[in-house]
Amino acid sequence: MKKGMDDIKMSITDALELPLDVTLDLPKITLIGHLKINITNHRGIIEYTKELIRINSKIGMIKITGESLEIRNVLMEEISINGSIKSIEIIS
Protein backbone atom coordinates (compact mmCIF):
# COMPACT_ATOMS: atom_id res chain seq x y z
CA MET A 1 0.00 0.00 0.00
CA LYS A 2 2.81 2.37 0.90
CA LYS A 3 4.69 1.43 -2.23
CA GLY A 4 1.63 2.22 -4.33
CA MET A 5 1.41 5.67 -2.77
CA ASP A 6 5.12 6.24 -3.48
CA ASP A 7 4.64 5.24 -7.11
CA ILE A 8 1.82 7.74 -7.52
CA LYS A 9 3.92 10.48 -5.95
CA MET A 10 6.77 9.65 -8.30
CA SER A 11 4.61 9.78 -11.41
CA ILE A 12 3.07 13.11 -10.35
CA THR A 13 6.45 14.77 -9.85
CA ASP A 14 7.68 13.30 -13.13
CA ALA A 15 4.68 14.63 -14.94
CA LEU A 16 5.17 18.16 -13.61
CA GLU A 17 8.88 18.29 -14.43
CA LEU A 18 9.38 19.56 -17.96
CA PRO A 19 11.57 17.29 -20.10
CA LEU A 20 14.80 18.80 -21.35
CA ASP A 21 14.84 17.23 -24.78
CA VAL A 22 11.51 18.84 -25.66
CA THR A 23 12.21 22.29 -24.31
CA LEU A 24 15.78 22.61 -25.60
CA ASP A 25 15.31 20.50 -28.76
CA LEU A 26 18.09 18.14 -27.75
CA PRO A 27 18.52 14.59 -28.97
CA LYS A 28 17.59 11.84 -26.59
CA ILE A 29 19.89 8.84 -26.68
CA THR A 30 18.68 5.69 -25.03
CA LEU A 31 21.00 2.77 -24.67
CA ILE A 32 19.76 -0.67 -23.78
CA GLY A 33 22.70 -2.73 -22.60
CA HIS A 34 25.17 -2.94 -25.41
CA LEU A 35 22.60 -4.32 -27.83
CA LYS A 36 20.32 -1.48 -28.78
CA ILE A 37 20.43 2.27 -29.10
CA ASN A 38 17.54 4.63 -29.76
CA ILE A 39 18.14 8.21 -30.83
CA THR A 40 15.19 10.57 -31.07
CA ASN A 41 15.33 14.07 -32.47
CA HIS A 42 18.22 13.40 -34.84
CA ARG A 43 19.11 15.23 -38.06
CA GLY A 44 20.04 12.47 -40.43
CA ILE A 45 22.65 9.80 -41.04
CA ILE A 46 26.14 10.88 -42.06
CA GLU A 47 27.83 7.56 -42.37
CA TYR A 48 26.63 4.02 -42.11
CA THR A 49 28.81 0.93 -42.13
CA LYS A 50 28.74 -2.26 -40.11
CA GLU A 51 31.35 -1.00 -37.69
CA LEU A 52 30.61 2.71 -37.54
CA ILE A 53 27.52 4.83 -37.62
CA ARG A 54 27.61 8.62 -37.52
CA ILE A 55 24.44 10.53 -36.89
CA ASN A 56 23.98 14.27 -37.05
CA SER A 57 22.17 16.18 -34.32
CA LYS A 58 21.82 19.66 -32.82
CA ILE A 59 24.62 19.11 -30.34
CA GLY A 60 26.95 17.79 -33.02
CA MET A 61 27.78 14.40 -34.43
CA ILE A 62 27.03 11.21 -32.55
CA LYS A 63 29.54 8.51 -33.40
CA ILE A 64 28.67 4.94 -32.57
CA THR A 65 31.18 2.14 -33.03
CA GLY A 66 30.58 -1.54 -32.65
CA GLU A 67 30.23 -4.80 -34.52
CA SER A 68 27.57 -5.84 -37.02
CA LEU A 69 25.55 -2.69 -36.54
CA GLU A 70 22.21 -2.57 -38.25
CA ILE A 71 19.61 0.13 -38.53
CA ARG A 72 16.45 -1.41 -37.29
CA ASN A 73 14.13 1.52 -37.91
CA VAL A 74 14.70 4.83 -39.50
CA LEU A 75 12.10 7.57 -39.14
CA MET A 76 11.98 11.35 -39.30
CA GLU A 77 12.33 11.71 -35.54
CA GLU A 78 13.76 8.44 -34.41
CA ILE A 79 16.49 6.02 -35.32
CA SER A 80 17.03 2.67 -33.74
CA ILE A 81 20.23 0.66 -34.07
CA ASN A 82 20.88 -2.96 -33.17
CA GLY A 83 24.20 -4.67 -32.80
CA SER A 84 26.96 -4.99 -30.23
CA ILE A 85 27.89 -1.42 -29.32
CA LYS A 86 31.34 -0.58 -28.14
CA SER A 87 31.43 3.19 -27.81
CA ILE A 88 29.34 6.32 -28.19
CA GLU A 89 31.08 9.58 -28.80
CA ILE A 90 29.66 13.07 -29.18
CA ILE A 91 31.79 15.32 -31.38
CA SER A 92 30.65 18.92 -31.23
Place this chain on the structure above:
Amino acid sequence: MLAIKIWNYLKGYVIIRIKGLTLERLLNLALSKDIYLWNVNRINSTTIEATVSLVGIDALEEIINKSGCRVEIVKRVGFPFILSKLKYRKAFVVGLVVFMCLIIFLSRVLWDIEIIGTEQIPKDDIIELLNKNDIRIGKFKHQIDTDEVSRLIHKNYDYLSFLDIRINGVKLIVELKEIDIEPERVDTSYPCNIIAKRKGVIVKIVAENGNAVVEKGQIVEEDDLLISGVVNSEISNDTYLVHANGKVLAETRYSHILEVPIVKIDKVETGNIFNQWGISINDKGIRFLSGDVPYENYIEEIVEKSILNIEWFPFKIVNYIYREVKIEEIKQDIEFLKTSTKLEATKEINKQLSDSSEIISRNAIYTIDGNILRTKVTVDTLEDIGKVQAINSN
Protein backbone atom coordinates in the same frame (compact mmCIF):
# COMPACT_ATOMS: atom_id res chain seq x y z
CA MET B 1 5.74 -6.14 -32.00
CA LEU B 2 3.73 -9.06 -33.32
CA ALA B 3 0.84 -6.73 -34.06
CA ILE B 4 3.13 -4.50 -36.08
CA LYS B 5 4.47 -7.52 -37.96
CA ILE B 6 0.97 -8.69 -38.80
CA TRP B 7 0.03 -5.14 -39.87
CA ASN B 8 3.07 -4.98 -42.12
CA TYR B 9 2.24 -8.37 -43.58
CA LEU B 10 -1.28 -7.27 -44.37
CA LYS B 11 -0.11 -4.03 -45.93
CA GLY B 12 2.70 -5.78 -47.80
CA TYR B 13 6.37 -4.92 -47.96
CA VAL B 14 9.40 -5.50 -50.14
CA ILE B 15 13.00 -6.24 -49.34
CA ILE B 16 15.19 -4.15 -51.65
CA ARG B 17 18.88 -3.98 -52.35
CA ILE B 18 20.25 -0.54 -53.14
CA LYS B 19 23.60 -0.17 -54.87
CA GLY B 20 25.41 3.17 -55.06
CA LEU B 21 28.00 5.43 -53.52
CA THR B 22 25.86 8.01 -51.75
CA LEU B 23 23.81 5.69 -49.65
CA GLU B 24 23.76 7.87 -46.53
CA ARG B 25 22.40 10.77 -48.54
CA LEU B 26 19.75 8.47 -49.87
CA LEU B 27 18.74 7.43 -46.37
CA ASN B 28 18.49 11.06 -45.28
CA LEU B 29 16.41 11.89 -48.31
CA ALA B 30 14.12 9.00 -47.50
CA LEU B 31 13.79 10.33 -43.97
CA SER B 32 12.87 13.77 -45.15
CA LYS B 33 10.23 12.34 -47.48
CA ASP B 34 8.84 10.39 -44.54
CA ILE B 35 9.45 6.98 -46.03
CA TYR B 36 9.54 4.33 -43.38
CA LEU B 37 12.56 2.05 -43.70
CA TRP B 38 13.46 -0.77 -41.39
CA ASN B 39 16.00 -3.57 -41.13
CA VAL B 40 18.56 -1.45 -42.91
CA ASN B 41 21.57 -3.72 -43.33
CA ARG B 42 24.94 -2.90 -44.80
CA ILE B 43 26.16 -5.69 -47.04
CA ASN B 44 29.29 -4.01 -48.32
CA SER B 45 30.53 -0.47 -48.95
CA THR B 46 28.33 0.02 -51.98
CA THR B 47 25.28 -2.08 -51.09
CA ILE B 48 22.59 -1.93 -48.43
CA GLU B 49 19.55 -4.08 -47.97
CA ALA B 50 16.43 -2.53 -46.48
CA THR B 51 12.80 -3.27 -46.03
CA VAL B 52 10.23 -0.76 -47.17
CA SER B 53 6.49 -0.82 -47.12
CA LEU B 54 4.53 -1.16 -50.31
CA VAL B 55 3.28 2.40 -49.92
CA GLY B 56 6.80 3.80 -49.63
CA ILE B 57 8.43 1.91 -52.50
CA ASP B 58 7.22 4.24 -55.28
CA ALA B 59 8.45 7.38 -53.49
CA LEU B 60 11.71 5.64 -52.69
CA GLU B 61 12.34 4.69 -56.31
CA GLU B 62 11.94 8.33 -57.29
CA ILE B 63 14.64 9.36 -54.80
CA ILE B 64 16.90 6.52 -55.81
CA ASN B 65 16.74 7.57 -59.43
CA LYS B 66 17.48 11.15 -58.39
CA SER B 67 20.52 10.15 -56.31
CA GLY B 68 21.93 7.97 -59.05
CA CYS B 69 21.68 4.66 -57.25
CA ARG B 70 20.28 1.40 -58.54
CA VAL B 71 17.56 -0.60 -56.83
CA GLU B 72 16.79 -4.25 -57.02
CA ILE B 73 13.87 -6.05 -55.40
CA VAL B 74 14.98 -9.12 -53.51
CA LYS B 75 11.72 -10.36 -52.11
CA ARG B 76 8.08 -9.40 -52.01
CA VAL B 77 6.27 -10.28 -48.81
CA GLY B 78 2.67 -9.82 -47.71
CA PHE B 79 -0.94 -10.24 -48.39
CA PRO B 80 -1.26 -7.88 -51.40
CA PHE B 81 1.20 -10.05 -53.36
CA ILE B 82 -0.81 -13.17 -52.59
CA LEU B 83 -3.86 -11.34 -53.86
CA SER B 84 -2.17 -10.33 -57.07
CA LYS B 85 -1.03 -13.92 -57.55
CA LEU B 86 -4.60 -15.06 -57.14
CA LYS B 87 -5.63 -12.71 -59.95
CA TYR B 88 -3.99 -15.14 -62.35
CA ARG B 89 -5.78 -18.10 -60.74
CA LYS B 90 -9.37 -16.98 -61.00
CA ALA B 91 -10.80 -20.48 -61.24
CA PHE B 92 -9.13 -21.39 -57.96
CA VAL B 93 -10.63 -18.37 -56.23
CA VAL B 94 -14.06 -19.11 -57.64
CA GLY B 95 -13.74 -22.72 -56.51
CA LEU B 96 -12.71 -21.64 -53.02
CA VAL B 97 -15.65 -19.26 -52.70
CA VAL B 98 -18.09 -21.84 -54.04
CA PHE B 99 -16.72 -24.44 -51.64
CA MET B 100 -17.09 -22.14 -48.63
CA CYS B 101 -20.61 -21.19 -49.66
CA LEU B 102 -21.52 -24.82 -50.16
CA ILE B 103 -20.18 -25.80 -46.74
CA ILE B 104 -22.13 -23.00 -45.08
CA PHE B 105 -25.26 -23.84 -47.03
CA LEU B 106 -25.09 -27.58 -46.40
CA SER B 107 -24.48 -27.16 -42.70
CA ARG B 108 -27.71 -25.21 -42.43
CA VAL B 109 -29.75 -28.09 -43.78
CA LEU B 110 -31.17 -30.97 -41.78
CA TRP B 111 -29.62 -34.21 -42.94
CA ASP B 112 -30.80 -36.87 -40.55
CA ILE B 113 -33.58 -37.62 -38.12
CA GLU B 114 -32.65 -39.94 -35.29
CA ILE B 115 -35.13 -41.43 -32.88
CA ILE B 116 -33.87 -42.89 -29.64
CA GLY B 117 -35.69 -44.89 -27.01
CA THR B 118 -38.77 -46.23 -28.75
CA GLU B 119 -40.06 -49.63 -27.76
CA GLN B 120 -43.66 -49.82 -28.84
CA ILE B 121 -43.94 -46.93 -31.23
CA PRO B 122 -42.24 -47.76 -34.49
CA LYS B 123 -39.56 -45.29 -35.49
CA ASP B 124 -40.91 -45.04 -39.02
CA ASP B 125 -44.21 -43.86 -37.58
CA ILE B 126 -42.64 -40.89 -35.87
CA ILE B 127 -40.58 -40.04 -38.93
CA GLU B 128 -43.71 -40.23 -41.07
CA LEU B 129 -45.54 -37.99 -38.63
CA LEU B 130 -42.71 -35.47 -38.81
CA ASN B 131 -42.63 -35.68 -42.58
CA LYS B 132 -46.36 -35.06 -42.75
CA ASN B 133 -45.85 -31.89 -40.76
CA ASP B 134 -43.15 -30.72 -43.13
CA ILE B 135 -40.19 -31.65 -40.99
CA ARG B 136 -38.13 -33.66 -43.38
CA ILE B 137 -34.56 -34.26 -44.42
CA GLY B 138 -33.38 -31.39 -46.56
CA LYS B 139 -35.21 -28.67 -44.67
CA PHE B 140 -33.37 -25.67 -43.29
CA LYS B 141 -32.57 -26.04 -39.62
CA HIS B 142 -33.70 -22.54 -38.70
CA GLN B 143 -37.17 -23.35 -39.98
CA ILE B 144 -37.57 -26.10 -37.40
CA ASP B 145 -38.94 -25.10 -34.03
CA THR B 146 -38.09 -27.82 -31.54
CA ASP B 147 -40.89 -26.75 -29.20
CA GLU B 148 -43.33 -27.09 -32.05
CA VAL B 149 -42.03 -30.59 -32.83
CA SER B 150 -42.28 -31.53 -29.18
CA ARG B 151 -45.90 -30.36 -29.06
CA LEU B 152 -46.67 -32.27 -32.22
CA ILE B 153 -45.30 -35.54 -30.90
CA HIS B 154 -47.00 -35.11 -27.55
CA LYS B 155 -50.30 -34.53 -29.32
CA ASN B 156 -50.04 -37.73 -31.30
CA TYR B 157 -48.55 -39.98 -28.64
CA ASP B 158 -50.06 -39.34 -25.24
CA TYR B 159 -48.21 -42.10 -23.42
CA LEU B 160 -44.74 -40.66 -23.35
CA SER B 161 -43.04 -40.09 -20.04
CA PHE B 162 -40.07 -38.20 -21.47
CA LEU B 163 -39.47 -36.35 -24.69
CA ASP B 164 -36.46 -34.34 -25.73
CA ILE B 165 -35.95 -32.80 -29.13
CA ARG B 166 -32.72 -31.18 -30.12
CA ILE B 167 -30.81 -30.30 -33.22
CA ASN B 168 -27.28 -31.53 -33.06
CA GLY B 169 -25.23 -30.41 -36.03
CA VAL B 170 -27.23 -31.48 -39.05
CA LYS B 171 -29.18 -34.08 -37.11
CA LEU B 172 -32.57 -33.82 -35.45
CA ILE B 173 -32.55 -36.06 -32.41
CA VAL B 174 -35.85 -37.15 -30.89
CA GLU B 175 -35.29 -38.90 -27.59
CA LEU B 176 -38.30 -40.32 -25.84
CA LYS B 177 -39.37 -42.79 -23.20
CA GLU B 178 -42.68 -44.55 -23.25
CA ILE B 179 -44.81 -45.21 -20.22
CA ASP B 180 -44.55 -48.88 -19.38
CA ILE B 181 -48.28 -49.46 -19.13
CA GLU B 182 -49.57 -50.31 -22.53
CA PRO B 183 -52.13 -47.82 -23.68
CA GLU B 184 -55.70 -48.89 -24.19
CA ARG B 185 -55.82 -47.56 -27.66
CA VAL B 186 -54.34 -50.46 -29.59
CA ASP B 187 -51.97 -49.32 -32.21
CA THR B 188 -52.15 -51.94 -34.93
CA SER B 189 -49.47 -50.48 -37.10
CA TYR B 190 -46.43 -52.05 -35.49
CA PRO B 191 -45.48 -55.67 -36.06
CA CYS B 192 -46.03 -58.07 -33.19
CA ASN B 193 -46.47 -61.69 -32.20
CA ILE B 194 -49.12 -63.24 -29.99
CA ILE B 195 -47.62 -65.35 -27.22
CA ALA B 196 -49.07 -67.40 -24.42
CA LYS B 197 -49.46 -65.77 -21.06
CA ARG B 198 -49.90 -69.07 -19.26
CA LYS B 199 -49.79 -72.79 -19.72
CA GLY B 200 -52.80 -74.43 -21.32
CA VAL B 201 -54.34 -76.72 -23.89
CA ILE B 202 -55.42 -74.98 -27.07
CA VAL B 203 -59.13 -75.33 -27.73
CA LYS B 204 -59.62 -72.89 -30.51
CA ILE B 205 -57.31 -70.62 -32.42
CA VAL B 206 -58.51 -67.88 -34.71
CA ALA B 207 -55.78 -65.84 -36.35
CA GLU B 208 -57.28 -62.66 -37.69
CA ASN B 209 -53.94 -61.40 -38.76
CA GLY B 210 -50.71 -63.32 -38.82
CA ASN B 211 -49.76 -66.93 -38.94
CA ALA B 212 -51.13 -69.45 -36.41
CA VAL B 213 -48.29 -71.72 -35.39
CA VAL B 214 -50.12 -73.94 -32.85
CA GLU B 215 -52.94 -76.35 -33.40
CA LYS B 216 -56.01 -77.39 -31.50
CA GLY B 217 -55.22 -79.81 -28.72
CA GLN B 218 -51.64 -78.74 -28.42
CA ILE B 219 -50.23 -78.00 -24.99
CA VAL B 220 -48.45 -74.67 -24.77
CA GLU B 221 -46.17 -73.36 -22.09
CA GLU B 222 -45.99 -69.78 -20.93
CA ASP B 223 -44.40 -67.40 -23.45
CA ASP B 224 -44.79 -69.88 -26.33
CA LEU B 225 -45.44 -68.34 -29.71
CA LEU B 226 -49.09 -68.71 -30.75
CA ILE B 227 -49.63 -66.39 -33.69
CA SER B 228 -46.59 -65.22 -35.55
CA GLY B 229 -46.33 -61.75 -36.99
CA VAL B 230 -43.82 -62.93 -39.57
CA VAL B 231 -45.78 -63.87 -42.64
CA ASN B 232 -44.51 -65.51 -45.78
CA SER B 233 -45.58 -63.78 -48.91
CA GLU B 234 -47.82 -65.87 -51.18
CA ILE B 235 -46.31 -64.39 -54.30
CA SER B 236 -42.62 -64.44 -53.58
CA ASN B 237 -40.29 -66.01 -51.06
CA ASP B 238 -40.06 -62.84 -49.02
CA THR B 239 -41.35 -62.52 -45.51
CA TYR B 240 -42.92 -59.45 -44.08
CA LEU B 241 -44.03 -58.37 -40.65
CA VAL B 242 -47.63 -57.79 -39.62
CA HIS B 243 -49.44 -56.86 -36.46
CA ALA B 244 -50.61 -60.31 -35.38
CA ASN B 245 -54.10 -60.35 -33.99
CA GLY B 246 -56.45 -63.10 -33.02
CA LYS B 247 -58.12 -65.15 -30.35
CA VAL B 248 -56.50 -68.16 -28.76
CA LEU B 249 -58.90 -69.98 -26.49
CA ALA B 250 -57.27 -72.52 -24.26
CA GLU B 251 -58.14 -74.68 -21.33
CA THR B 252 -56.14 -73.57 -18.41
CA ARG B 253 -56.04 -74.95 -14.92
CA TYR B 254 -55.79 -73.07 -11.70
CA SER B 255 -55.27 -74.90 -8.45
CA HIS B 256 -54.86 -74.02 -4.84
CA ILE B 257 -53.95 -76.22 -1.89
CA LEU B 258 -54.98 -75.54 1.68
CA GLU B 259 -53.77 -77.52 4.67
CA VAL B 260 -55.55 -77.40 8.01
CA PRO B 261 -55.13 -79.52 11.14
CA ILE B 262 -58.13 -81.58 12.11
CA VAL B 263 -57.43 -81.62 15.83
CA LYS B 264 -57.08 -78.08 16.97
CA ILE B 265 -54.95 -77.34 20.00
CA ASP B 266 -56.31 -74.67 22.22
CA LYS B 267 -54.43 -73.14 25.11
CA VAL B 268 -56.49 -72.07 28.07
CA GLU B 269 -55.00 -70.01 30.86
CA THR B 270 -55.48 -71.38 34.33
CA GLY B 271 -54.84 -68.08 36.05
CA ASN B 272 -51.64 -69.16 37.83
CA ILE B 273 -48.80 -66.72 37.40
CA PHE B 274 -45.11 -67.20 38.19
CA ASN B 275 -42.89 -64.12 38.30
CA GLN B 276 -39.13 -63.73 37.84
CA TRP B 277 -37.14 -60.55 37.95
CA GLY B 278 -34.02 -59.40 36.21
CA ILE B 279 -31.98 -56.42 35.14
CA SER B 280 -31.00 -55.65 31.61
CA ILE B 281 -28.10 -53.43 30.69
CA ASN B 282 -28.05 -52.39 27.05
CA ASP B 283 -30.17 -55.35 26.01
CA LYS B 284 -28.01 -57.82 27.96
CA GLY B 285 -29.83 -59.27 30.84
CA ILE B 286 -29.12 -60.73 34.26
CA ARG B 287 -31.89 -62.84 35.69
CA PHE B 288 -32.40 -63.38 39.38
CA LEU B 289 -33.40 -67.00 39.51
CA SER B 290 -35.91 -68.12 42.01
CA GLY B 291 -36.37 -71.72 41.00
CA ASP B 292 -37.59 -73.38 37.81
CA VAL B 293 -40.89 -72.57 36.29
CA PRO B 294 -43.30 -74.81 38.12
CA TYR B 295 -45.67 -75.33 35.18
CA GLU B 296 -45.54 -77.84 32.38
CA ASN B 297 -47.12 -75.61 29.77
CA TYR B 298 -46.90 -71.93 30.00
CA ILE B 299 -46.80 -68.69 28.03
CA GLU B 300 -43.76 -66.50 28.65
CA GLU B 301 -44.19 -62.78 28.73
CA ILE B 302 -41.37 -60.29 29.17
CA VAL B 303 -42.07 -56.81 30.45
CA GLU B 304 -39.30 -54.23 30.60
CA LYS B 305 -39.60 -51.32 32.97
CA SER B 306 -37.13 -48.49 32.88
CA ILE B 307 -35.82 -47.17 36.16
CA LEU B 308 -36.25 -43.43 36.76
CA ASN B 309 -38.39 -43.12 33.63
CA ILE B 310 -35.48 -41.91 31.52
CA GLU B 311 -35.27 -43.15 27.95
CA TRP B 312 -31.50 -43.32 27.54
CA PHE B 313 -30.81 -44.85 30.99
CA PRO B 314 -29.22 -48.25 30.24
CA PHE B 315 -30.45 -50.13 33.33
CA LYS B 316 -33.84 -51.67 33.03
CA ILE B 317 -35.83 -53.92 35.27
CA VAL B 318 -37.17 -56.93 33.47
CA ASN B 319 -40.18 -58.82 34.65
CA TYR B 320 -40.58 -62.34 33.32
CA ILE B 321 -44.13 -63.47 33.68
CA TYR B 322 -45.06 -67.08 33.19
CA ARG B 323 -48.71 -67.89 32.85
CA GLU B 324 -49.76 -71.43 33.23
CA VAL B 325 -51.89 -72.84 30.45
CA LYS B 326 -53.87 -75.98 30.05
CA ILE B 327 -53.80 -77.56 26.63
CA GLU B 328 -57.08 -78.72 25.28
CA GLU B 329 -57.49 -80.67 22.10
CA ILE B 330 -60.57 -79.95 20.10
CA LYS B 331 -61.42 -82.34 17.32
CA GLN B 332 -63.20 -80.51 14.54
CA ASP B 333 -65.90 -81.84 12.29
CA ILE B 334 -64.31 -83.04 9.06
CA GLU B 335 -67.25 -82.30 6.80
CA PHE B 336 -67.43 -78.79 8.11
CA LEU B 337 -63.68 -78.35 7.56
CA LYS B 338 -63.94 -79.62 3.99
CA THR B 339 -66.59 -77.10 3.05
CA SER B 340 -64.85 -74.19 4.67
CA THR B 341 -61.47 -74.97 3.10
CA LYS B 342 -63.00 -75.50 -0.31
CA LEU B 343 -64.69 -72.14 -0.10
CA GLU B 344 -61.50 -70.45 0.96
CA ALA B 345 -59.42 -72.06 -1.80
CA THR B 346 -62.00 -71.18 -4.45
CA LYS B 347 -61.91 -67.62 -3.27
CA GLU B 348 -58.14 -67.60 -3.73
CA ILE B 349 -58.44 -68.95 -7.27
CA ASN B 350 -61.13 -66.45 -8.22
CA LYS B 351 -58.70 -63.68 -7.46
CA GLN B 352 -56.40 -64.97 -10.20
CA LEU B 353 -59.04 -65.44 -12.86
CA SER B 354 -59.58 -62.78 -15.45
CA ASP B 355 -63.03 -61.45 -16.22
CA SER B 356 -63.29 -63.04 -19.63
CA SER B 357 -62.45 -66.55 -18.54
CA GLU B 358 -65.18 -69.10 -18.46
CA ILE B 359 -65.20 -71.77 -15.78
CA ILE B 360 -65.69 -75.27 -17.12
CA SER B 361 -65.37 -77.34 -14.00
CA ARG B 362 -64.51 -76.96 -10.38
CA ASN B 363 -63.02 -79.85 -8.49
CA ALA B 364 -61.96 -80.44 -4.94
CA ILE B 365 -59.79 -83.30 -3.71
CA TYR B 366 -59.41 -84.02 0.01
CA THR B 367 -56.65 -86.07 1.51
CA ILE B 368 -56.20 -86.76 5.19
CA ASP B 369 -52.63 -87.17 6.26
CA GLY B 370 -52.54 -87.91 9.96
CA ASN B 371 -53.81 -84.82 11.66
CA ILE B 372 -53.81 -82.70 8.51
CA LEU B 373 -56.60 -82.24 6.03
CA ARG B 374 -55.28 -81.22 2.63
CA THR B 375 -57.79 -79.63 0.31
CA LYS B 376 -56.84 -79.15 -3.32
CA VAL B 377 -59.24 -77.18 -5.44
CA THR B 378 -58.67 -77.15 -9.18
CA VAL B 379 -60.60 -75.01 -11.57
CA ASP B 380 -60.54 -75.59 -15.30
CA THR B 381 -61.29 -72.53 -17.33
CA LEU B 382 -61.57 -71.52 -20.92
CA GLU B 383 -59.82 -68.25 -21.61
CA ASP B 384 -57.96 -66.23 -24.17
CA ILE B 385 -54.29 -66.72 -23.40
CA GLY B 386 -52.98 -64.42 -26.12
CA LYS B 387 -50.57 -61.67 -25.20
CA VAL B 388 -49.03 -59.09 -27.51
CA GLN B 389 -45.27 -59.05 -27.95
CA ALA B 390 -43.81 -56.45 -30.29
CA ILE B 391 -41.32 -57.53 -32.91
CA ASN B 392 -38.33 -55.28 -32.91
CA SER B 393 -37.37 -54.89 -36.49
CA ASN B 394 -34.49 -52.59 -35.67
